[in-house]
Amino acid sequence: MAHLGAAIGIQHPTRLRVELHSMLVYGKGQFFAAHQDSERHDDMVATLVLALPSKHTGGELVVHGRDGAQEYAASREELSLVVFYPDRHHEVLPVRTGHRITLTFNVLQEGVSDVTLDGPVEQATALLRAHFSTAITSPYSDKSETPTAWPSCSTTNTAAAD
Ligand SMILES: O=C(O)CCC(=O)C(=O)O
Numbered sequence: 001m002a003h004l005g006a007a008i009g010i011q012h013p014t015r016l017r018v019e020l021h022s023m024l025v026y027g028k029g030q031f032f033a034a035h036q037d038s039e040r041h042d043d044m045v046a047t048l049v050l051a052l053p054s055k056h057t058g059g060e061l062v063v064h065g066r067d068g069a070q071e072y073a074a075s076r077e078e079l080s081l082v083v084f085y086p087d088r089h090h091e092v093l094p095v096r097t098g099h100r101i102t103l104t105f106n107v108l109q110e111g112v113s114d115v116t117l118d119g120p121v122e123q124a125t126a127l128l129r130a131h132f133s134t135a136i137t138s139p140y141s142d143k144s145e146t147p148t149a150w151p152s153c154s155t156t157n158t159a160a161a162d
């Protein structure tokens with residue numbers, strides 16, 4: 001994990017952990033269209049693709065970056081590992097023969113969202129977050145007195161507090 005963190009430029013590599021996301025078996029003609037992985041998890045800092053050795057052609061993993069695209073062909077004999085930032089567009093080209101098998105993992109940096117930062121922007125953010133996530137007390141707590149406009153406000157504030 002420390003090596004992985006250092007390799008992808010993360011400052012606290014000891015707090016990294018990986019969780020299995022999926023196992024994919026691509027047969028002839030199968031591919032994965034270009035996409036980004038970023039929405040899977042708040043603490044996700046990288047995607048790790050582990051390709052199992054298997055006889056196949058095609059099925060290259062293409063990771064698009066600022067300086068162009070990088071193409072990775074999985075080995076027939078050994079495990080292959082590719083790690084990239086989850087906001088990178090990436091795709092798997094169609095498999096031509098055989099099968100390509102991958103395990104994909106989310107690399108998570110634990111506690112990123114709990115880190116306390118001291119700058120004025122972080123303080124303002126924390127105050128605003130606390131303000132908008134605190135449910136307001138209804139002056140109409142007795143349902144019989146609830147005005148018609150109230151339920152929709154109540155629903156909004158309850159959802160924000162979760
Ligand atoms: O199979 C691969 O190499 C990549 C799969 C992938 O991009 C994903 O599961 O999000």
Ligand SMILES: [Fe+2]
Nearest residue numbers: 035036037090
């Ligand atoms: Fe992906």
